[in-house]
Amino acid sequence: MSDSIRHECGVALVRLLKPLSYYYEKYDTPLWGFYKMFLLMEKQHNRGQDGAGVGALKLDVEPGLPFMFRERNIKSNSLDRIFNKLLKEYSKLLQKGHVHPEFAATLKEHFDFGAEILLGHLRYGTSGGYSLGSCHPYFRKSNWATKNLMLAGNFNITNNEVLNANLIQRGQHPIFDTDTQTLLEGIGFHLDQEHDHIYRRLHDKGYLGENIVDQIEKELDIVNIVRNSSRFWDGGYALAGMIGNGDSFVIRDPLGIRPFYYFKNDEVVAFASERAPLMTVFDQPLEEVREVRPGHVIVVKKDGAMIDRPFQDEVPSKKCSFERIYFSRGNDQDIYQERKKLGALLSDQILELIDHNLEDTVFSFIPNTAEIAYFGLLDELRRRRRSQVKEAISQAAI
Numbered sequence: 001m002s003d004s005i006r007h008e009c010g011v012a013l014v015r016l017l018k019p020l021s022y023y024y025e026k027y028d029t030p031l032w033g034f035y036k037m038f039l040l041m042e043k044q045h046n047r048g049q050d051g052a053g054v055g056a057l058k059l060d061v062e063p064g065l066p067f068m069f070r071e072r073n074i075k076s077n078s079l080d081r082i083f084n085k086l087l088k089e090y091s092k093l094l095q096k097g098h099v100h101p102e103f104a105a106t107l108k109e110h111f112d113f114g115a116e117i118l119l120g121h122l123r124y125g126t127s128g129g130y131s132l133g134s135c136h137p138y139f140r141k142s143n144w145a146t147k148n149l150m151l152a153g154n155f156n157i158t159n160n161e162v163l164n165a166n167l168i169q170r171g172q173h174p175i176f177d178t179d180t181q182t183l184l185e186g187i188g189f190h191l192d193q194e195h196d197h198i199y200r201r202l203h204d205k206g207y208l209g210e211n212i213v214d215q216i217e218k219e220l221d222i223v224n225i226v227r228n229s230s231r232f233w234d235g236g237y238a239l240a241g242m243i244g245n246g247d248s249f250v251i252r253d254p255l256g257i258r259p260f261y262y263f264k265n266d267e268v269v270a271f272a273s274e275r276a277p278l279m280t281v282f283d284q285p286l287e288e289v290r291e292v293r294p295g296h297v298i299v300v301k302k303d304g305a306m307i308d309r310p311f312q313d314e315v316p317s318k319k320c321s322f323e324r325i326y327f328s329r330g331n332d333q334d335i336y337q338e339r340k341k342l343g344a345l346l347s348d349q350i351l352e353l354i355d356h357n358l359e360d361t362v363f364s365f366i367p368n369t370a371e372i373a374y375f376g377l378l379d380e381l382r383r384r385r386r387s388q389v390k391e392a393i394s395q396a397a398i
Helices: 020-027 032-042 078-095 104-110 160-169 179-204 209-219 222-229 275-281 321-327 333-345 347-353 368-397
Strands: 010-016 051-057 068-073 117-123 138-140 149-157 235-243 248-252 261-264 268-272 296-300 306-310
Touching: 010 032, 010 149, 010 235, 010 248, 020 032, 020 104, 032 051, 032 078, 032 117, 032 268, 032 275, 051 078, 051 149, 068 078, 117 149, 117 235, 138 179, 149 179, 160 179, 179 209, 179 222, 179 235, 222 248, 222 296, 222 306, 261 275, 268 275, 333 347, 333 368, 347 368
Parallel strands: none
Antiparallel strands: 010 117, 010 268, 051 068, 051 117, 138 149, 149 235, 235 248, 248 296, 261 268, 296 306
8 A cells, every 4th residue: 555645624414313303402402413413513624724514404394305415615614614604594494483493393494404414525636636526515315215315524545546446346436536535436336236136035025115115224234334345455445435215424544544533422423533633622531532443334224223333354553654644633642642752752863963953952843743842852962961960960970
């Protein structure tokens, strides 16, 4: 696998575990999940300012009504533009009397993002162009709920041409050559197969109409779909997705190259590319925010049940240093200590360059992301200087 650096993005997924009315009664707003999504993305804006996108999935919508929505923007301050636009739409619905916050059903009926599942993405676009079409989430539509798929991720697939060739060999006609589109179509292909296999078996048993749809939703095996889809993936990836039947999922590469964290209580399951935003947004201590294990897929079923399973064999961890040193926020405990350690490890080389002349040397740092490593370097230099002074005092005493 090549290790070329192409992009590091930010991903967030919020899955509400209670009805929207619950959040109005407890937090005085049915848009609690919507606001949490905005905060998760805002606190990860360091991970990408070339575009932003949000998706929404409503549960138990009557047939004939839309249930999946997407909003994307590639202009400056794209995240603020998206949420300001959506909040203006919400305010108009309030003014016209279409939405009454105390009646959550009116929000769900009239406001696109009055949804139980929300998916967010911040784009750092050094590959795939800068058009709106390159902005996540990507959306694969169908008139079968269980075949609708929305996907967003932070990843670099290194064998994209091979995967596209596999799609063509199946008889598919891939339009785009971006790794996002390739993964979307790959997962979508196996999602279709899983759905059709279950449908044929149930149809032969006499299931019809809503009964067959309900049973397909229960039997749909996302872990198996991910396992089959990812068999030839090569690279680092942290993916989040929503399926129209109400299932959502996150995937992390077996090498642990791309970071992914989550928090869960009885109200919400939330995922993000970084741990610190989850701690801040949901006011949680360090030990309550867990790392998605490398090579694992976590599925949240429509009924809220959570499944955590491996989809590939474990391999030695190879986290991306560029990701952790440059893109991740330094207020994460592990990231902070790693950056300080990096600075300390530079001490031998720096001391050699200055011929150990600390008295006539001025230390500083460029860019701002090097500040923590700078602190680590100074700590190590102080430690060494103290050791030298102690040694000199000891020799003088003798």
